[in-house]
Amino acid sequence: MRWVWIDGFVEFESGKSATAVKNLSLAEDVFAEHFPGYPVMPAALILEGLAQTGGILVGEANEFREKVVLAKINHAKFYREAFAGERLIYATRIEDLREEGALIAGTVHAGSELIGEAQIFFAHLDQSRGKQLFGDHNFVFSGELKYLLGLARAAAKPADAASRA
Amino acid sequence: MQSKEEIQRKVAAVLVDALNVDEEEVTPEARLQADLGAESIDFLDIVFRLEREFGIKIPRGELFPESIFQGDPDFIKDGRVTPRGLAELKAKMPFADLSKFEKNPTLEGISDLFTVDAIVNYIENKLQAA
Numbered sequence: 001m002r003w004v005w006i007d008g009f010v011e012f013e014s015g016k017s018a019t020a021v022k023n024l025s026l027a028e029d030v031f032a033e034h035f036p037g038y039p040v041m042p043a044a045l046i047l048e049g050l051a052q053t054g055g056i057l058v059g060e061a062n063e064f065r066e067k068v069v070l071a072k073i074n075h076a077k078f079y080r081e082a083f084a085g086e087r088l089i090y091a092t093r094i095e096d097l098r099e100e101g102a103l104i105a106g107t108v109h110a111g112s113e114l115i116g117e118a119q120i121f122f123a124h125l126d127q128s129r130g131k132q133l134f135g136d137h138n139f140v141f142s143g144e145l146k147y148l149l150g151l152a153r154a155a156a157k158p159a160d161a162a163s164r165a
Numbered sequence: 166m167q168s169k170e171e172i173q174r175k176v177a178a179v180l181v182d183a184l185n186v187d188e189e190e191v192t193p194e195a196r197l198q199a200d201l202g203a204e205s206i207d208f209l210d211i212v213f214r215l216e217r218e219f220g221i222k223i224p225r226g227e228l229f230p231e232s233i234f235q236g237d238p239d240f241i242k243d244g245r246v247t248p249r250g251l252a253e254l255k256a257k258m259p260f261a262d263l264s265k266f267e268k269n270p271t272l273e274g275i276s277d278l279f280t281v282d283a284i285v286n287y288i289e290n291k292l293q294a295a
Contacts, residue, residue, distance in 0.1 A: 099225060
C-alpha cells in the first residue's frame, strides 16, 4: 500500500496555506475492515492526510531542505464520520514557522460541511538531534512523498498555467 | 507591565494546554519533565505558545539552552557538570534557581532546573527588558 493519503493539491500558497483533496473510494482496502458493512474513514488517516498536506506546506517553505516530521497533534476534533463516496478537503495554514519547526492549523470539510479540525506541530529534525540519528539523507521527502512534492510544485504554479495544463 | 501573578496565571494556562495537565499540578516548583511529563518536543510547543501569549520573541536556545546538553567535555565530565559547565548554566539560565543543583550537579539533574517558576522568571525578565 502506498502511504499517500491525499489525491492532489487544489491550492498552494508558498509559506502560507495549502489545500488538498482526498476522494474516499470504497475500493480502498481500508474500508473492507473499517468497518465491515459500514465504510468509515479512520480518523487517524484523516489526520494523516491533513498532516501530509501541512507537512508538504512546511517542507516547501524551506525548499525541502529540512526533514519535516510530525511531532505532536495538539488538538483534534471530529464532528462526524467520513464515509466512502465522499470527497474530503484538507485546508492547512501555517500559524508559526521558525527554524526548529512549525505549527499548522487545519480543517477537514466534506463538501461545505466542516467535519474535523486539528492543530499539528511539525519539527525540523536536523535542528534537533536528527542529524546524529539519521545522517544527511532526507528520508522524509523521498520515495512516495516525492510524488507529493511533484503535486505540490504543480499546484504552486500560477493559476493560469495550471488551468492550461 | 504585567504583574507577576498575571504572568504566573498565563504561564500556567500555557502549560495546561501544551502538556495536558491539571491546573493544580502546575505549582511554581513543578518540574516540566519530572512532574508535568514534558517531552523534548513539548519544549518547542511551549516556546510557540509563550511567544503568542506574551507577544515576545524567544530566540532559539534562550529559554531552553541546548549547548549544555550536547555532552561538551568542557561542561560535562563523567555524568557530572564541571565548574565551567556550572558557570555556563548560570550565564545561560539566570532565571533558574541553581542553589540546590550546585550541591549535586549531575547531568540528569539539569532537566530539574526547568520549573514553572523558571519560566515565569524568564518571561518577567523578558517583559522588563522590552
